[in-house]
Every structure is written in structure tokens, then in C-alpha cells.
Amino acid sequence: MDYVVSFLSIEFGLCFALFFLLYWSLCWSLRLQNALLLAASYGLVASFSLQSLYILLGYSVLVYALGLLAARYPGRWFISGLLLTLVLGCFYLFKYQEFFVSGAQNALAALGLDVSLPIVELLVPIGLSFYAFHSVSYLVSINRRELSTAAPLDLALYLAFFPSLVAGPVNRALHMLPQIRPEAMRQVLEPQRALGLIAMAVVKLFFLSAWLGSEWVDPVFDTPGSASPEQVLLSVYGYSLLIYFNFSGYTNLVTGIALLLGFRLPDNFAAPYAAHNLKEFWGRWHISLSRFIRDYVYIPLGGNRQGAWRGNLNMLLAMLVSGLWHGASANFLIWGALHGIGLAIYKLFAQSAPGFARVPGAGLLARLLTFHYVAFAWIFFRSPTLDGALEMLADIAHVSLAGLNSPSGVLILACVLYLAIYPQLLKLLERSLAASQRLPWQLYPVPLALFVSLIIFASQSGVPGFIYASF
């Protein structure tokens, strides 16, 4: 009963093969290729719900009109005002209404006022979180005179481009619009790497994240308190790895699909758990989103130009916005706040102990510390309720040496070891990937298909979900 289109389904694979044939047989006409892409994108949205399609169409028209206005009066305050109204209005209407209304109701009830505030029953349209950000990048660029307005259909495709519509990455107008209207004929980009990326997505989604979810993570997070402290701790390690595999696997998948269609999507992950501090982590995790938040929230708030305290406050606000974007709940706000506070602490530490990096073993220590702080924050991110998260933390406090002498304890140790040698593993992986790219093109698909089959064979049945499709 899952209506969300899955890019890893059999149906999508078959449709994509046909689409690919048609798309490249039209390579002599950019206009037709773009029209086909737009039609496919709209078809995909419509397969989710017609309502989502109408909202996307309406949104695109508004953005186009606002773009014309911004080009006419660039840099004027009311342009930013209108943009903010549009984006925040949509987000409120579709994503946050319930959260704020029930929050307000509870607050009023606490004051003794029993009020039933109106809620317009609306479904969250698919991709809204992402195309709203695409539109911000477009309109801000016009407002800054970096860009002239795009043709209506180009803009529509920029907003709706199906590989990045459902769960990102977040595109920038300056990067994406030139690819929609390229100077030369479009061509398939790095086909072997593209297929390799898709195979990697299968490994990460079907195998790793699905297995971690059902074996380590879901049973504990769904019913916290029923597991031993060591199992709870293991589930936190498990979830930290799971969300990375799930989301970076999804990014691999859509990046591969986009390459096959002649588009380059922005980088989104660069081995985030190899980061030595939180700042570096955010430069490696969901890169397209964190850069977006930096450029369109943190810097407009004033960045770090008004002193250290104001800078930290801005950072905290930016992380809170990021948390709220992920979902309307106290847990996501706490998650954002933890990262904002963590970043401030890191900055203080880096200023007060600049020589730390030269201490022997500091690199490993920094990596493990960063990972564990991030994992700590993930507890709030994943828990369905605040109580659940607190209960899990209380459980973890009971982890004992005796308890670690158990199967879960061994697995926890294996996780820590895995993190410790992670950079070396990465190098190994990169080398073997590069070697596989050197296979002749006639031969390449055979080992690739056998490898994927083996992965599917070892995996559980069922199509995995994408965590980020629901944000």
C-alpha cells in the first residue's frame, strides 16, 4: 500500500529503459528532450497524487511570475518579502500547520482557553521540500542579478526534474539551468560510473540499510525499554550507519540516473563519518542542503560578521531551521539545537586549543568523538517521541562492562573498529571501484548484474523506502 514511487522498483526500471531509448533517440532536439523530461517528471508526480501535480504546477506559475517581478525590480526589499511569504506560506500550509496549531491549542488550553483552531486538511505534496528550495535559489539569484529569468518550460523542468524531485539533492539555479539549456548537444555522462553508482545504491539500500533496520534498529527504537542497554547502544550505532547508507545510497542512485540522462547533480556526501569535527561533518553530510542553509539562512542572518556570540546564535538558528525542515516535531528541533550547540563548542575548542591536531592519535580521537556526538543527536532524529529518546538515553547509561560481554557487545566493538579503520576501508573501496571502471564496456554489465543479483539474493524481500522522501 505504498504509493510513493520507488526508483528501485521493477516498474521504474522497465519504464526507465524505454524512456532512455526514446530520450536519446531525440538527442538532435534539445527542446524535445526537455519536453520529454518534463512530461516524465509530471507523470511521476501525478502517479503519487494528482493534487501534488496541481500544487507543483501552481507553484511553478507563481515562481515564474515572481521571477519576472524580481528581474524588473532586482534587489528591492519586497521581492525578498514575497519570496519569504511564498516559501514559508507553502511550508506552513502543507507541513507545519498541525504542529503549530496543536502547539497553540495546547498553550491556550494551559491558559484555560479551550479553542479549536481551524486546520485545512491538506496532504503534503511530494517533493515540496525540495522544489521550494530550488525556487529560492532561482529567485535569489535573479534578485542578485546573477541570472536572468528562465523560459517558462525551462523553469518548470528546473523545479520538477524528476531525479532530484523526491528527495534531493538540492539543486542551484546557477548550476542546473545551464544544464537544461546547454551550449552543445547533451550526452550520456560516464555511463560505467553511472551504472556503478546505481549498483552501489542497491548494496546500500537493499542490503545494508534494510538489514540494519530490521535487525538492529527498528525493534529497539519502536519499543524502547524492551532491549538490554547494550542492544540499545548497538541500535544507535546501527541507525547512524543506516541513515548514512540509506540517504547516500539514494543520492548515488539519483546521481547515476541523472548522469545517464546527461545531467550532473551536485555532490551530496563525502564520507561524512570520516570527519574530524562537526564543521567538517556538515561539509560532508547532505552537502547540498547544508550549503543551502549556509547561503540562504546563516549568511542572511548575519553569519559571523557581528562577533562570536552573534555568529554562534546565527549558527544555532540555522541548525534549528534545518531541524524544522526535516519535520515538525520537538525531536527534530532538539536534533538541530544539538548540532548548533555542538558547532559552537567545537569553535570554542578550536580557538582555545589550536595545537590539538598535532597530538599523536588526535585524528582518530577527533573522528570517534565527532561520530559519537552525531550518533547521540541521531537518537532524537529517529525516535518517534521525545519520551522514547530519553528512555533510550537512560538505558544507554546502564551499559556495563559485564553487559558488553555479549553478542551485542561484540557487535558494538566491531562498529567502533569499523569506524577506526574507516578511512583505510574507503581507500580500498575507491580503488576497487576504479578498477571495475576499467573493464571493457562490452563485458562490464555481466559482472555488474551478477554482483547485484548476489546482493538481492542476500537481502530481505521487499522494496526499501527512502527516509528522506518523507521530509
Added chain:
Amino acid sequence: MLRVQLDAAKALYAIVVVMGILFWLNQDSIKLYCQQKYHQSCELPLVGQAPAWRFGASLTAALGAARDSFIASLERDKQVVAAPATTVLAPSMPVVTVDLEQPLPAARPEPVHRVAEPGASAPLPVIQQAPVPLAQTGSSVVLAAGDQVFLVGDSLMQGVAPHLANSLRKRYQINTVNLSRQSTGLAYPGFFNWPQTVADTLAREPNIRLMVVFLGPNDPWDMPQGKGKPFLRFKSAEWELAYRARIDAILEQARARNVQVIWVGPPNMNQPRLSAAMAYLSGLYQQQTALFGQHFVSANPFLGYPDEQFSFTVQTPEGKRVKVRYDDGVHFTITGQKMIAAQVLSLISFTGLTVTGH
């Protein structure tokens, strides 16, 4: 332009080869997936039965058999090691069963309120403050210390199960066995066989005294009746007969093991066709459970839905409006899940158990 097309052709070649091999090796699971999703036999024309094509399926099947026997052999070794430990536990068994020899009162399930009043202006559903009727009939479902509860169902149950399990454990120290799995039901035993799973689980877990079943939305379709035979039409007499037989198979297992059953009928759905189908299936569940003297209860009153009405939100007795259904019009929000879990819980009485906390 020729170069661009040549590159594309090479990539297409790679895509086709990869997909061909994947389909060849995984044809059996793809066929099952297709049956379960599109409700047709999904036989590939022309090559479907060709020996060279079937060989791919045989390869995978052989590999699967090898894996299973490998795991089974490992498990056997483990059991030999663990054997002495299990015999020690045996004496405690009778103590548990004495407590459970409670006779099952012949439950008289209340008729479901399905008589819609056409034309009546439907007000916003209001959750009844009083528990659902069945709860008042002398609390016929009884659990005691050491009992386990078995949760059976699809994604509807997957949402409700954690809340049920949490409350049972925290309040009554009762453990649950939750095997709920998305996309499952009774119509496609080739994809997932609930009667078999129930039989195996009840045989393996002798402490299970209550089974809660909650499924339905994956079932209202034509269903396969065997290799090469046409599909049974949904709601046809043959379909109904086969479906009732599967409900019976589950209830039969429960009776044989002296396990109580609460069968929760799926609530109304946003889509009218699906909603009507749920009412039809609920009727079947209710009739069969009544025949076995077990308990049926519809989820509609749990969510405060009168008759055949669907609503994303309902009004609590305090006058607050809460969202109970997820945007897809099928699944529940966390609030909805909790409401259903609480109502199911209210149908159970706990003997000799002290309520702790919460």
C-alpha cells in the same frame, strides 16, 4: 550527433544486459511480486516456460536451498549446545498453564454498525468516551503473568504494534511477539503465508495466550488459486470461500493451542472502493470469529467513525481536533495508532497483575 547516439546505444546495451540477467535470475520472485501487486498470473509470453529461461530460476532456487541447509545445519549445532538449558525450564511450564486454563466465554460479538443512513448530514466524528461495546461484555479476554501476546498483521498492525507492545510490557510485564509485516494479507499465500506463520509461531512459543490480528487493505483483489488456473474474482463465491478458509485456518490454529483471538476489522478508508471492500472483509472476519467463539471488533469506533464515514481528523471528548490518519488515507498517524492500541488494550483484563506506572 552520431557519437552521442553511439554512446547512448552502448549505455542502453549495458542497461538491457544488466536487466536481462537480473530478470533471468530473479524471475520467480518478480512473478510473485507482480501477482501480489497487479493480481494477474504474470506469465512471460513466449520464453516464460523455455528451459533456458527457467534455468535462471533453478539456479537461484538451488542457491537458496544451499543457503537454507547451511543455516539449518548451523542452527542444529547450536540447539545441541543449548539443549540442556531448555530442559531445566520445563518444570515451570505447568504453573503457567494452570493460570491459563480459563474457559473461553462464548463471546457474542456485537454487530458492526454498518447501517449507513443515507442523507443524514455527517457531523465530524467524535470519539466515544465510553469504551467500545465489546469491552463491557465482562472482559472476556484474560491474560496472566508470563503470558505472551502475538501480533499478526500488515502495515496497519506495524503502526499499532509498538504501542501495544510498549503498554503491555510497561504496565503488565507481558511480552509480545510482533511479526506484522507490510504488504501482507490472506490473499497471496505465495507471497506471505499467514496461516502457516501462525501455526509455526504458536508451535514455537507455547506462552502465547492471545493473538491480535489486524489486516485487510492488501487483500481486496482477485487472487491466484494455483499454478495455471485463472484468478478468482474478488467477492465471487469462490473467492469468498477460499478467503473464509484462510481465516478459519488461523482461528483453527488458535483453538488447537487454546489461544484467545482479538480480530480487529480494518477501519474505513479515504478511497470509497477500498473502504467498501474493508467493510466487506470485516463482515467475513466477524462471521468466522463468531463461529469460533472468538472476539471481533471493528477499528471504526476506535477512531470515532460512525457508519461508513472516513475522516482524517476526529474530535476528542475534550473538543480538540486531532489527526488520526496518515496522508495516504490508509495508515494511521501516531495519535491514531495510540488510540487503536489503547482500545485493544481495554478489551483485555489482566488477572493477578499489578499495574505499574504510566
